[in-house]
Amino acid sequence: MKSQHFHVTISALAVFLISTSPAWAVQAHGGSEGLVSHQIGHVLFVFGMGFLLFHLRFLQMKGEGWFEFKAFLWLIIAWNLLTFSGHWLHEVVSPEKFIQVGGEVSSFSMTSFSDAYFYLTRLDHLILVPALVFLLLALRKWRLQP
Amino acid sequence: MIIPWTPVIAIDIAGSVVTFVLAVWCAVLAREWTLKKPNDIFRHYIFLLTLAIVFFAVSRSVGHLLKQLLLLCHQSLLWKQISPFSGAINSTTFVVIFAFGIYFHRFQKVHFEVERYRNNLEGMIAKRTTELEEINIRLSEEIAERKHVEYSLKESKGYLQAILDNTTLPMYLKDVEGNYILINREYERLARISNAEIIGKNDFDVFPGAIAALFQFQDNEVKAKNTPIEFEETILLHDGEHTFLTSKFPLRDNDIIYAVGGVCTDITQRKLAEEKLAAEQERLAVTLRSIGDGVITTDVSGQIVLINKVAEDLTGWSQEEAVGRPFDEVFQLLTKNREHYPNPVTTALNSGQIFSLEEQTILVNKHGGELLIADSGAPIRDTGSNTIGVVIVFRDISRQSRLEEENLKAKKLESVGVLAGGIAHDFNNILAAILGNINLARLDTSIHEQTQHLLLAAEKASLRAKDLTQQLLTFSKGGEPVKKTASLQEVVKDSADFVLHGKNVVVRYTFPDDLWLVDIDKGQISQVIQNIVINADHAMPDGGMISIVCENIEGNAEPELSLTGKYVAIAITDTGVGIAPDVIEKMFDPYFSTKSTGSGLGLAICHSIIRKHHGHITATSTPGEGTTFTITLPASNNPLTRPEKLPLETQAGQQAKILFMDDEEIVRNVAKSMLNYLGHEVILASDGAEAIRLFSDELASTSPFDLTIMDLTVPGGMGGEEAVKEILSRSPQAKVIVSSGYSNDPIMAKYQHYGFCAAIVKPYQLDELGRVTGEVLCSPPLNS
Numbered sequence: 001m002k003s004q005h006f007h008v009t010i011s012a013l014a015v016f017l018i019s020t021s022p023a024w025a026v027q028a029h030g031g032s033e034g035l036v037s038h039q040i041g042h043v044l045f046v047f048g049m050g051f052l053l054f055h056l057r058f059l060q061m062k063g064e065g066w067f068e069f070k071a072f073l074w075l076i077i078a079w080n081l082l083t084f085s086g087h088w089l090h091e092v093v094s095p096e097k098f099i100q101v102g103g104e105v106s107s108f109s110m111t112s113f114s115d116a117y118f119y120l121t122r123l124d125h126l127i128l129v130p131a132l133v134f135l136l137l138a139l140r141k142w143r144l145q146p
Numbered sequence: 147m148i149i150p151w152t153p154v155i156a157i158d159i160a161g162s163v164v165t166f167v168l169a170v171w172c173a174v175l176a177r178e179w180t181l182k183k184p185n186d187i188f189r190h191y192i193f194l195l196t197l198a199i200v201f202f203a204v205s206r207s208v209g210h211l212l213k214q215l216l217l218l219c220h221q222s223l224l225w226k227q228i229s230p231f232s233g234a235i236n237s238t239t240f241v242v243i244f245a246f247g248i249y250f251h252r253f254q255k256v257h258f259e260v261e262r263y264r265n266n267l268e269g270m271i272a273k274r275t276t277e278l279e280e281i282n283i284r285l286s287e288e289i290a291e292r293k294h295v296e297y298s299l300k301e302s303k304g305y306l307q308a309i310l311d312n313t314t315l316p317m318y319l320k321d322v323e324g325n326y327i328l329i330n331r332e333y334e335r336l337a338r339i340s341n342a343e344i345i346g347k348n349d350f351d352v353f354p355g356a357i358a359a360l361f362q363f364q365d366n367e368v369k370a371k372n373t374p375i376e377f378e379e380t381i382l383l384h385d386g387e388h389t390f391l392t393s394k395f396p397l398r399d400n401d402i403i404y405a406v407g408g409v410c411t412d413i414t415q416r417k418l419a420e421e422k423l424a425a426e427q428e429r430l431a432v433t434l435r436s437i438g439d440g441v442i443t444t445d446v447s448g449q450i451v452l453i454n455k456v457a458e459d460l461t462g463w464s465q466e467e468a469v470g471r472p473f474d475e476v477f478q479l480l481t482k483n484r485e486h487y488p489n490p491v492t493t494a495l496n497s498g499q500i501f502s503l504e505e506q507t508i509l510v511n512k513h514g515g516e517l518l519i520a521d522s523g524a525p526i527r528d529t530g531s532n533t534i535g536v537v538i539v540f541r542d543i544s545r546q547s548r549l550e551e552e553n554l555k556a557k558k559l560e561s562v563g564v565l566a567g568g569i570a571h572d573f574n575n576i577l578a579a580i581l582g583n584i585n586l587a588r589l590d591t592s593i594h595e596q597t598q599h600l601l602l603a604a605e606k607a608s609l610r611a612k613d614l615t616q617q618l619l620t621f622s623k624g625g626e627p628v629k630k631t632a633s634l635q636e637v638v639k640d641s642a643d644f645v646l647h648g649k650n651v652v653v654r655y656t657f658p659d660d661l662w663l664v665d666i667d668k669g670q671i672s673q674v675i676q677n678i679v680i681n682a683d684h685a686m687p688d689g690g691m692i693s694i695v696c697e698n699i700e701g702n703a704e705p706e707l708s709l710t711g712k713y714v715a716i717a718i719t720d721t722g723v724g725i726a727p728d729v730i731e732k733m734f735d736p737y738f739s740t741k742s743t744g745s746g747l748g749l750a751i752c753h754s755i756i757r758k759h760h761g762h763i764t765a766t767s768t769p770g771e772g773t774t775f776t777i778t779l780p781a782s783n784n785p786l787t788r789p790e791k792l793p794l795e796t797q798a799g800q801q802a803k804i805l806f807m808d809d810e811e812i813v814r815n816v817a818k819s820m821l822n823y824l825g826h827e828v829i830l831a832s833d834g835a836e837a838i839r840l841f842s843d844e845l846a847s848t849s850p851f852d853l854t855i856m857d858l859t860v861p862g863g864m865g866g867e868e869a870v871k872e873i874l875s876r877s878p879q880a881k882v883i884v885s886s887g888y889s890n891d892p893i894m895a896k897y898q899h900y901g902f903c904a905a906i907v908k909p910y911q912l913d914e915l916g917r918v919t920g921e922v923l924c925s926p927p928l929n930s
Contacts, residue, residue: 125161
């Protein structure tokens, strides 16, 4: 039953992703296929980490390191969601919003909430680095265990 | 609102660098954590997941840094060409991470399973390890113990070998097949075979067939009975025959016999010693059995250990019955006063000295019989002078005691005889004169009738005096019986009938037809019979019956009297008042009498007469029932003595010239008167020498003596015995009569052997003198 539910969810996401129009990722991918496959990758990433987090809750993994690991998972999911939305917004944000000086982007014209959100997604390291820090802490605790 | 883009770039660069560093760090930590438990599949999972994330982070950081670098270098076109690869790598990494993510629970499940399995396995391993450790410890201990045992075994084996090789007993060990496993040096020496040569071989390979078969049989018996057995075997070795006592034993392992061992003890010398000891014991036993005295030995507790045959006979207890019993139960002693006698064994043990019993000690045998014994006892000591028992040696002295009593009586009688013999000669001479003169006086028809009566009374008194003298002479040395072969029947019957004539007593005689003859002095035996019958008559004042039984007895029919050969027994039994036991013991003593008028010589004379006939006289009596006197006399080997028939012309009145020799003048005178009265011419001589001279003178003349009568004994001069030889030497045809007051003198009994023609006992009466002289004068000379 769970397996059947899993397959339905995957299929729905695939349709959704395919039906979306081409978008610019934070880092541009060539062609729409690249973006779609990359976005699917994020979705799978999120799904995988969420699945992992889900099982960890049921497994009641207590003990040192697991809190940090869970935090890592939550943050990495958050980062995926942020970057996923960033990739999507990058496709829809107007190129004029990027003010270039000498052929290089020097500033961004933030005129809407989505512009602001887009700008925020470009700062994803602010989530990714803490996530890795938690992962590091978790591993460190585990390693220090007798 | 225009917002600078620089923060974005700065955070991207810085974030990428930090991300890169953190990612690498995470990879290192994840690897270290994993390596801490390499078999933990979950750690491997986390490690791989981390690697995927690290790979993602590193690739992204590198991509971002490369992008920023190219953009700064105005190489945006180049970045556009590279960026698809970077994005594809990231996408791929996402998929990988996704894959790891969705397989988390699988890994987790596998991890738990593996962990559980591992835990179980580890538990099992731990348990097994613990077990193995314990086993290892035990094994180590066992190994140590085994090493110790091996060491001890080696040490013991060394000791064993040393013992085996240094013992003087031959030893061996064989397996169940009978093959030798080992032998010791002594065995090697005796069998002259080395250990190396005998190992693996059986008895048939080493010994002759018969011996090997014997050994095999013994081994099989030990195996069959599964117990040690001792065998005695004699084997011929190089130095001769040896006897061994071999103890064979099975060696078992969990009751399974795996070998048979043997220890041989050479008992050759011991065997010889045992045989010697057995022979010595046999000799001792034979000696003890053969010894004439009873021998009983006891241990220190007084239990009988040995009793010999004589002791068995005397006590009535057999060896089997007596051994182990207390001595005083078998050997009951009484004093002569019939009091309990102290146990001689106790006496010997207490005193530690040799001792003898009191005289007249009575032994009461098993059957209640009593006998007098002489006894001595002594403690038996071993080589260390420790008392280990007592030996009692005793013998039956009942017979000896009786003989001593007999001898005592004989000595008493002999003393009487000495006295009697001393006076008999003179007394008889006096009586001869008195009696002869009375005889002659009574022949005088002119004397008054009253005087005749007085002379007759005097003659009777003289005859009683003669009888008394004869009785006294019975005791004297010269009172030997004048024996002739005769049948007792006539003597006994005549004697008894004579004294019982007119008495109120019935006599019953029993004489067998073949009653043996005896050599007796009829007068003396008659005197014995008369004395006993008179006593029997006196014991039955109201009358009664006397039974006189004669019978032949032979051999040991009377063991108490120790008679051997043929005897004739006369048993005279009355039904009188009987005799008390204490009287029986003394009644044969001279001068012992229970009668107020008795002389005390009657039974003493009987006793003396019977002894001189080499017989025995005993008396048994039951008071109130009667008394039995038993006389035993040796049977004669001679034929019946028949009296010589004298010629009819024998008469006292034949005229003869007679030489009469006697040392007593009164005897010479009365004899001359009597002979003259009988019509003879008489010449007298006072001793033998004168008689010889007169005989020789007359022999040379024309009228020699027809008869010579000589006294046998002449005090201080030649007697008849010597004189007759001279006379006969001068005239062998001479007739000589011997005369003596010693009626029982042997010469008087066997006068022919001394050359006399007859004998006449003084005092004699006229008719007796006439009869004797008449018979001699009518008979032919002795040497005709």
